[in-house]
Amino acid sequence: xxxxxxxxxxxxxxxxxxxxFVNRCFENFMMPFHTHDFVEYSYVAxxxxxxxxxxxxxxxxxxxxxxxxxxxxxxxxxxxxxxxKAPLIIYNCLFNAELIQALKHFLRDEDIVQHLMDLEQNRQxxxxxxxxxxxxxxxxxxxYREFSVPGxxxxxxxxxxxxxxxxxxxxxxxxxxxxxxxxxxxxxxxMESILHYLRQHLGERILMKDLVQxxxxxxxxxxxxxxxxxxxxxxxxxxxxxxxxxxxxxxxxGHKVGIIAEMVGYQDMxxxxxxxxxxxxxxxxxxxxxxxx
Numbered sequence: 001x002x003x004x005x006x007x008x009x010x011x012x013x014x015x016x017x018x019x020x021f022v023n024r025c026f027e028n029f030m031m032p033f034h035t036h037d038f039v040e041y042s043y044v045a046x047x048x049x050x051x052x053x054x055x056x057x058x059x060x061x062x063x064x065x066x067x068x069x070x071x072x073x074x075x076x077x078x079x080x081x082x083x084x085k086a087p088l089i090i091y092n093c094l095f096n097a098e099l100i101q102a103l104k105h106f107l108r109d110e111d112i113v114q115h116l117m118d119l120e121q122n123r124q125x126x127x128x129x130x131x132x133x134x135x136x137x138x139x140x141x142x143x144y145r146e147f148s149v150p151g152x153x154x155x156x157x158x159x160x161x162x163x164x165x166x167x168x169x170x171x172x173x174x175x176x177x178x179x180x181x182x183x184x185x186x187x188x189x190x191m192e193s194i195l196h197y198l199r200q201h202l203g204e205r206i207l208m209k210d211l212v213q214x215x216x217x218x219x220x221x222x223x224x225x226x227x228x229x230x231x232x233x234x235x236x237x238x239x240x241x242x243x244x245x246x247x248x249x250x251x252x253x254g255h256k257v258g259i260i261a262e263m264v265g266y267q268d269m270x271x272x273x274x275x276x277x278x279x280x281x282x283x284x285x286x287x288x289x290x291x292x293x
Contacts (some may be wrong), residue, residue: 001262003033003073004032004033005032005033005034005035005073005201006032006033006034007034007035007036007037008034008035008036008037009036009037010036010037010038010094010096012147013038014038014094014095014096017155018099018147018155018158019095019096019098019099019102019146020034020093020099020128020147020158020162021093021094021095021097021147022091022092022093022094022140022144022146022147022148023091023092023144024032024045024089024090024091024092024145025089025092026077026087026088026089027049027076027077027088027089027090028078028194029078029081030031031075031076032075033073033074033075034073034074034075035050035071035072035073035074036068036070036094037070037071037096038070038095038096038097039067039069039070039095039096039100039116039119039120040067040069040093040094041064041065041067041092041093041094041140041165041169042065042066042068042076042090042091042092042093042182043064043065043089043090043091043092043131043136044060044061044062044063044064044065044088044089044090044138045089045090045140045173046062046087046088046089047061047062047078047079047086047087047089048060048062048078048079048080048086048088049076049077049078049086049088050076050079050080050280051066051074051075051076051077052074052075052076052077052128053066053072053073053074053126053161054070054072054073054074054125055249055251055291056251057247057280057291058128058244058247059240059243059247059279059280060076060088061231061232061240062231063130063131063132063134063136063180063229063230063231064128064129064130064131065127065128065129065130065131065136065169065233066126066127067119067127067128067169067173068126069118069120069122069123069124069126070097070119070120070121071122071123071197072122072125072126076088076090079281081122081289091140091141092145093140093143093165094179095162095164099162100116100117100119101119102159103159103162103163103166104116104130105117106159106163107163108165109167111170112166112167112170115170116166116178125216127173129169129172129173130162130195130229130230132191132192132195132229132230133229135168135285136139136165136168136169138148139161139165139168140162140165142161143158143162143165144163145162145291146161147252152271156225158287161188175192183197191225191229193215194211194214194222194225195230197211197214198237198238199241200244202238202241202245202264202265203262203263203265203267204265205250205263206238206265208222208223208234211234221232232236236293237270239279240263240279242262242264242265242266242275243276243279243280245263245264246260246261246263246264246272246276247280247287247291249263249264250284250287250288251288251291251292252289253286257269257272257284257285257288261284272284
């Protein structure tokens with residue numbers, strides 16, 4: 001049985017001459033699974049939860065940004081129904097085909113213009129990037145403030161800020177694709193390389209001392225870098241990464257739960273079940289059943 005999908009139309013959000021809408025919202029369980037006739041950039045500003053997008057369920061936390069093309073159904077959900085205990089706060093930037101047409105002449109880059117056209121015409125999947133540097137968060141805050149309290153030149157300022165958001169997200173997405181297609185080097189010198197290493201070695205036992213040896217950084221420095229770049233400790237980040245990968249395998253593969261646990265680095269089933277329940281709110285079997293309804 002397919003989930004019902006509600007269509008949100010741009011007329012409810014976008015007004016001339018802006019053709020743009022920026023807000024800050026507390027996600028809840030009232031918003032329906034929905035699609036829309038505008039492009040949406042959603043930035044996770046605070047908290048944890050889940051992003052049900054297309055056929056995927058993605059655990060989310062602070063610093064993650066999603067680009068949702070026209071026609072892709074999605075909804076965010078917090079980890080708890082009690083928003084006071086575990087709020088999930090999202091900044092949204094919405095714009096439609098009319099603004100895309102206007103920005104084409106401003107951007108003047110064939111690849112980025114084609115990227116926007118693909119978003120408009122639902123010719124590509126959603127994009128997800130992580131804001132390691134904090135620049136995307138700063139940009140979303142600027143957009144929100146300029147939209148909420150417009151001043152002289154606000155139209156031009158908003159066009160400039162939206163263009164920066166599009167370009168920065170596009171660049172980061174392209175860099176991630178390049179990193180993922182490049183053979184792993186045994187030595188690395190930046191945080192992005194460390195995160196890439198973790199993604200490629202989830203099925204193995206990963207210890208902090210391994211990262212120290214590969215990076216020649218101290219444990220203290222790596223610990224600080226994890227909090228700065230991901231908003232989580234090393235242990236928490238690896239745990240969330242493993243559970244996210246297990247969610248993908250539960251949904252897409254026919255492997256038994258025990259095999260999936262081993263594939264993402266768990267040797268003890270009790271630890272896997274406890275971590276999975278803590279992060280997703282479901283048991284692995286329950287999650288698999290729900291994802292295939």
